[in-house]
Amino acid sequence: MEANTKILVTETGGPEKLNLVDAPVPVPAAGEVLLRVEAVGVAFADVIMRLGFYPGVKVPFTPGYEVVGRVVSGDSFAPGVRVGALTVTGGYSRYLVVPAGDCVEVPAALSSAQAASLVLNGLTAFQMLTRCVAQPSVQKMLVWGAAGGVGSVLLELGRHFGAETYGVASGPRLEHVRELGGIPVDRTRGDVAETVRRESGGGVDVVFDGVGGPVAATSFAALRPGGLVVLFGFQSGLEGGKRDLFKIMRNTLTSPIKTAQSIFMSGRGLRGYLITDWKQTHADFYRADLAAVFELAASGRISPLIDRELPLGEAAEAHRLIGGGRNVGKIILCP
Numbered sequence: 001m002e003a004n005t006k007i008l009v010t011e012t013g014g015p016e017k018l019n020l021v022d023a024p025v026p027v028p029a030a031g032e033v034l035l036r037v038e039a040v041g042v043a044f045a046d047v048i049m050r051l052g053f054y055p056g057v058k059v060p061f062t063p064g065y066e067v068v069g070r071v072v073s074g075d076s077f078a079p080g081v082r083v084g085a086l087t088v089t090g091g092y093s094r095y096l097v098v099p100a101g102d103c104v105e106v107p108a109a110l111s112s113a114q115a116a117s118l119v120l121n122g123l124t125a126f127q128m129l130t131r132c133v134a135q136p137s138v139q140k141m142l143v144w145g146a147a148g149g150v151g152s153v154l155l156e157l158g159r160h161f162g163a164e165t166y167g168v169a170s171g172p173r174l175e176h177v178r179e180l181g182g183i184p185v186d187r188t189r190g191d192v193a194e195t196v197r198r199e200s201g202g203g204v205d206v207v208f209d210g211v212g213g214p215v216a217a218t219s220f221a222a223l224r225p226g227g228l229v230v231l232f233g234f235q236s237g238l239e240g241g242k243r244d245l246f247k248i249m250r251n252t253l254t255s256p257i258k259t260a261q262s263i264f265m266s267g268r269g270l271r272g273y274l275i276t277d278w279k280q281t282h283a284d285f286y287r288a289d290l291a292a293v294f295e296l297a298a299s300g301r302i303s304p305l306i307d308r309e310l311p312l313g314e315a316a317e318a319h320r321l322i323g324g325g326r327n328v329g330k331i332i333l334c335p
Contacts, residue, residue, distance in 0.1 A: 005335065006093035007315050010054030010060045013146065014292035015316035017324070018063070018092075020161035026097040032075030033100050035083070039309075040091040041066040041149075042318045042331040044233070050319065057089060063315075064091015067098075067120035068112040075329070076100035084119045084290065086279060089221050090314055094335040101283065104290045107298035114304040115294060117330035120275065121149035123286070124232065125208075131285065132230050133206050140204040142166045142196055142222050144184060144211045147173035149305070149330050150232070154208055155180040156302040165265070166196055167203065167303055191222035203227060220270075226285050229268040305329030 003022040009018055019026060028034045031215035043065040048054045050063060068084045071077040072095070083103035090096050106115040129135055141158050145151040148165025159181035166185050169179035185195055197203050203224030210233035220227045242267040279286045296302045307327040309316050321327050322329045 002094070004093060004095040005252075005312060006062050006066075007308060007312065008060055012050065012059060015048060015050070015319040017302045017320065018315045020313050020315075020323045022268055023093075025095045028074040030096045031100055033077055033103060034072040035067065035069030035103075035161050036072050037067050037069040037093055037096055037335045038082070038112035039068045040064050040130055040333040040335065041116045041317075042313075042333060043120050043149075044322060045120075046087075047319055047323045062090050062092050063105055064089060064093065064096075066116055067091040067096060068116040068119070069096065069104055071103075071233055074100060074143055077103060077105075078224065082115075084115050084294070085097075086123065086275070086286070086290075088276060089274055091334075092333060094312070096144060098220045101287075102279075102288055104294065109298040110294060110304070112333045113306055113334070116307055116332055117149070117304040118153070118293050118297055119290065121330065122153050122297070122304075123232060123290050124150050124273070124275050125153035125157055126289050126293050126296075127275070127278060127285065128208060128230050128232060129154065129161070130289070131278075131282075132273055135161060138163050140164045140166070140200050140261050142168065142185075142204045142207040142219070143182070144207070144209050144219070146180075146184075147176045147328050148210075150210060151208075152176075152180060152305045152329060153302060155182040157244055157296075158182075160296070160301050162214075164200070166197055166200065168192055172326060174269060183297050184279055191218075193218045196222040200224075201272075209234065211226055228271060230271050230273055232273040249322060309334050 004025045006020050009017050022160050045065050046063040049057045071079055071081045072135035085098045086105050092247045139253045141163050143151045143154045147169045155167055157163050165182040167182035168185045168187050168190045169177050177184040205227050207219040207229045208230050209219045307329040309332045318331045
């Protein structure tokens with residue numbers, strides 16, 4: 001069997017800390033499967049890990065939040081079956097051992113790159129829209145980072161479920177929002193909340209906010225009475241792919257602090273979503289929802305958006321692209 005080429009981070013820092021090394025091929029234990037990885041999604045969380053700012057992840061480690069690969073050996077799946085899994089770490093590898101219970105079979109109609117682009121982003125978008133909120137009641141929704149990985153899927157899911165969708169973006173990404181069936185909202189021109197309230201006739205039912213910081217106040221202002229903000233990230237804490245501690249502290253301090261009483265009096269709500277917590281707490285949801293996302297893509301109801309595919313040895317370039325916000329859609333590494 002060939003060597004297990006993988007990326008190893010031995011000290012935190014910039015993209016140059018992503019080292020390509022050879023390691024032994026891991027051996028699956030009971031309840032695990034050995035995968036030969038075919039595609040790995042590059043996640044914003046991978047950048048946070050590399051910077052040393054992701055809770056619970058210490059050096060040395062191999063990044064890689066989501067993978068698609070073929071089963072080599074192990075429990076529950078026959079050799080050759082193609083599966084996707086949310087791994088959190090370890091994915092930037094040629095071979096990887098994962099729990100069998102984390103694996104969901106990939107439909108033949110999807111390429112490995114397409115499926116990998118949906119494990120994290122697709123599952124996040126689907127669970128937020130169908131589990132965090134009462135989806136049938138969502139008639140109007142606002143998405144921050146609408147041209148990004150999660151945002152693009154949210155727009156497509158909103159269109160699929162018949163919602164009126166608004167997508168915050170800027171520059172050429174505004175046209176991408178329009179192509180996905182959303183109403184573009186230019187974050188560089190005027191007050192986003194005021195624009196959304198005017199265009200939607202009083203505000204939206206739900207705002208999906210992966211930016212956080214001062215943006216959260218704008219999210220609340222864009223809601224109608226009884227609406228909900230779903231907060232799923234804090235991308236405002238990075239500038240050009242680098243950790244800015246001052247900016248993180250400033251954005252944390254300027255985020256709206258909502259007490260139970262203030263939320264009650266406002267008639268609006270706030271909910272946080274963290275995919276790892278949901279996966280651990282609701283394992284059945286994880287498998288069923290990931291299978292549903294794969295099926296939506298395989299049937300053409302949503303379209304996986306891939307910015308580019310790169311070899312594993314170009315992981316540093318992938319991080320520079322995603323850290324700088326220069327990608328539209330998912331960047332995929334192909335071991």
